[in-house]
Amino acid sequence: MSELMPPVPPPAPDADWPLVERTIAGDQRAYGLLVMKYQRRIQRLVGRMVRDVDLVEDITQETFIRAYRALHQFRGDAQFYTWLYRIAVNTAKKALLELKRDLTISESFLARDEEDETSVRQNEPSSDETPETVLATKEIAGVVNAAMDDLPQELRQAVVLREIEGLSYEEIALTMACPIGTVRSRIFRAREAISAKVKPLLDKQTGKRW
């Protein structure tokens, strides 16, 4: 009977785990990289639940503070972002409940406060999804695709296997029959080439150089 059971795929390794471990060990700089990685996504998630721009910033900050306090409880059973997502939703819901008690909040605002992650309006654009940003994102996506098409075959294959297929370096090395160090180098070179073409667009969009 057991031989009929399909093999259970191993859980996908969490790329954030080394930084989480480092943070738990007391290195706050590692947490900084996690914050910089997920700040935009969390802010976007909160922006779907709360429309007050200032409040979105506050709740996003509070989310990362709470996550930092509770990080020692994170055992890696789920992806770090999944865990962070739950904290963000709970923090936003708590903030909305507190706002509900505040008599100065308008009725229209109160009408939105029953949302949770199951009722988030996925198809409705959030506050940062203006027509301009949607257009710019499409433009960036076009440039990324064109940049990937321009890559040498081995670089394109490596970055596609990583970014699109989500394979580990070891799996990519087996697939491409090359050492892991070569995989690492190819993925990096591909990213550098793509980044060089996307960078001007992001500069134009944000109005800042990075």
Add this chain to the structure above:
Amino acid sequence: MANMTETPSALHAQLSALADGELPAHEIGALLDALEAQPQAHQWWTAHHATSAVVCGEVVASASGEVAFWERLQGRLALEAPASTVSAPVVPVEAPVAMSATAANDPWWKSMRLASVAAMVSVGVVAALVWPSSQEAQLSVAPVSVVPVTAPVLVAAGADSTGASVMLRDPALDALMAAHQQMGGHSAWQAPSGFLRNATFETSGR
């Protein structure tokens, strides 16, 4: 490998591997040190994730605010205890530790044994004399309702019913204090300052 982090390109290569969770743990420390020396490399990190987000179909409204956000957040995190210290096991004190005030081999017990025997004998004599007359008196008075007396429950200072505040105990210090009784002539529990030095209060606001 540490030398690799001296050039921006090498630093970016390490960040690329770190973004995929493929950077060996022993290289992460050197990378974080190098990032402190070259903070502009943080922009590569945020730009890489912005590009990945676009590849995944997300809308990228901004790719420059992450570093500034982290700088603002750092101010608040500076007030927080390190994540590693929060993970220390917290042992809430539920009741006073049942620790004898004096050691079992203390000479004080010898005199106490004699005193207790004398007290028991005297109580027995008094009871034999008084008991018959008290039995008569009991028959003449109305029955008295018996109120059960519960032993007072001592609550550890700082601990409330909501668990918002718990007392942290240091097992090593407890063991030291217990051992100290073998050497000293008085109970460690009779010294309130010694007890207070042994207590740390964790509040929810920290």
